Amino acid sequence: MLLTSRALSADDATATALLNCLVREVCAPEQQLWVDGPRLLMRLPRVGVALRTGLARPPAGPTYRITAPFEERRDDGWIEAGWERLADLVAGELELAAGHANPEFLAQVAGSRRTLAALLEARPDVPGGDPYIESEQSLLAGHRFHPSPKARQGDPADWLPYSPETRARFKPHWLAVRADAVVEEGDPRAFARLGAPPLPEHLRAGHALLPAHPWQLALLADLPVYRRAVAAGIVHDLGPCGPEAAPTSSVRTAYLPDADVFCKFSLDVRITNCVRKNAWYELAGAVALDRLLGPVFARFEDCTLLAEPAYRSxxxxxxxxxxxxxxxxxxxxxxxxxxxLLSAALADPYGTLLPELPALASADGAQAWWERYVRLVARPVLRAFLDHGVVLEPHLQNVLVTVDGDGMPVRAVFRDLEGTKLTAGRWDLSHLPARVREAVTYDAALGWNRVVYCLMVNHLAEVAAAVADLHPELEDGLWRALGADLAASPHADRPQVRALLAGVPFPAKANLRTRWMRAADRSAAYVPARNPLAARPGACVSRAESR
Structure with a gap:
């Protein structure tokens, strides 16, 4: 079964995400999971309900490729279980496990499903012309292991014009701000590259241009301080103008292709997990990290860390x-x-990008593609952490991979300094304010968990599964190739890498439990996930009894 050929429905995608979370965070850790031929059976241990799904193929990595139908055991038979029933069951299980309710949970799941339905209805059929932008705007279903991957605050009329999934384009809203009311750090020349509209003649002296997200400005325009600043001539509203921007997968970050610059805007809107604003310490932290990390990554030959040279507000x-x-x-x-190309688009089980790359047309080509991909993505991440104390966040939406004309990987590109951290004690950060220091550092153990989760579980496991969707016979070999590359890497003798090669379980971020607890992302818990790098065939999956 090729999952890349599956049609996407809001109901099935919502059910799949809930069940993926349930398998990872509840049923697998508590040994309530069984493979029964072409089906996956699971039991919710506290509410005492058995569920089953289709299974595309026997699992090789830490995740399962589950498929419809989704069913619940009733008496001596199986009945269909829709997404609403599954959400109720998950909520009941988590309430008993945690000892408290979460009155927001069901509404968040329902809101995510409504968002996806609206996006499917609004998405134009004709792709855009730029393959990179198309990859950024292709993620309709979102995170496969999140209970509400498309939760988005606000009315669809507010966010559809700025949604990457609708292949949107918009013009930034420009403000002219009096110089004494501008705050910025970094290289101010970076803003000159944006292709901003010319300032009106009477404002050319003593004013700076500031691009704003139109949705965000609509949220802030009625604040009394802002209105007084406009009335006093401190801020001048120039309206939407200048070059078009294309929203990327994060929604709030937009790419201006004519200027070849990204603008990471603030959005006082909850998207998936949290309100997507640029906190003051994140503004300062981005520029501080850019200055510190630029010289480090200049020495990395086969990867790029996209610079964040300035902010303005x-x-x-x-x-x-x-x-x-x-x-x-x-x-x-x-x-x-x-x-x-965005790595998340390559891994998307509902997408078509990976099958379109000529290099993956044959099994031999796909194996060679994967080996190149692993080397380019994994080795810089390990080098950054183990040699330099840099915690990259290489999840699928934070990594681009450039490809040649056949689709073979050429270079890994890492982005978003908000998720990038420094290992505490490895860097001299005494020049930074205390809150900025706190925001840009991780404890070493927490940092390693984050690296392994993002790299192995969120990223490489998903790309391997997408390659195996095209060539199912390769999946075991893909993991063997990953293990071989780690064993041949310059860091193979480090204790952390040796532990991975010995089969120590991967840490998998517990998005479902984190949402239930309403915890900050930085405080997210991890659950153990199967590490197949040293596993024997069949060692980690038990067979169900005949039913």
Missing amino acids: VALADRRLHEGLGVILREGVRGLPGTP
């Missing part, structure tokens, strides 16, 4: 405006060798 008497209008600039992708 307003200095008005309301922190909501300083954070809400803060924009971080990120360098673009046009100077990279090959065609950049």
Whole structure:
């Protein structure tokens, strides 16, 4: 079964995400999971309900490729279990496990399903012309292991015009801000690359241009401090103009292809997990990390860390405006060798990008593609952590891979300094404010968990599964190739890598439990997931009794 050929429905995608979370965070850790031929059976241990799904193939990695139908055991038979029933069952299980309710949970799941339905209805059929932008805007179903991957605050009329899934384009909303009300760090010349509209003649002296996200500005425009600043001539509203921007997979970060610059806007809107604003310490932290990490990654030959050279905002008497209008600039992708593609688009089981790459047409080509991909993505991440104390966050939406004309990987590109951290004690950060230091550092053990989860579980396991969707006979060999590359890497003798090769379980981020507990992402728990790098065939999966 090729999952890349599956049609996407909001109901099935919502059910699949819930069950993926249930398998990873409840049933597998508590040994309530069985493979029964072409089906996966699971039991919710506290509510005492048995469920089953289709299974595309026997599992090789830490995750399962589950498929419809989704069914619940009733008396002596099986009946269909829709997404609403599954959400109720999951909520009941988590309430008993945690000892408390979460009144927001079911509404978040339902909201995510409504969002996906609206996106499917609004998405144009005709793809865009730029393969990179198309890859950024292809993620309709979102995170496969999140209970509400498309949760998005607000009315669809507010966010559809700015949604990557609708292949949207929009013009940034430009403000002219009096110089004494501008706050910025980094290289101010970076803003000159944006192709901003010319300032009106009477504002050319003593004013700076600030791009704003139109959705965000609509949320902030009625704040009294902002209105007084406009009335006093401190801020001048120039309206939407200048070059078009294409929203990327994160929604709030937009790419201006004509300028080849990304603008990471603030959005005071909850998307999936959290409100997507640029906190003041994240604005300062981005520029601080850029200065520290630039010299380090300049020595890395086969990867790129996209620079974030500057931010700009307003200095008005309301922190909501300083954070809400803060924009971080990120360098673009046009100077990279090959065609950049978002890794999440390559791994998307509902997508078509991976099958379209000529290099994957044959099993031998797909194996060679994977071996190149692993080397380019995994080795820089391990080198950054083990040699330099840098915690990259290489999850699928934070990595681009450039490819040549046949689709063979050429270079790995890492982005988003908000998720990048420094190992505490490895760097001199005494020049930074205490809150910024706190925001840019991780404890070493927490950092390693984050690296292994993002790299192995979130990223490589999903790409391997997508390759195996095309060539199922390869899946075991893909993991053997990953293990061989780690064993041949310059860091094979490090204790952390040796532990991975010995089969120590992977840490998998517990998105379902984190949502139930309403915890911050930084405080997310991890659950053990199967590490197949040293596993014998069949060692970790038990067979169900005949039913």
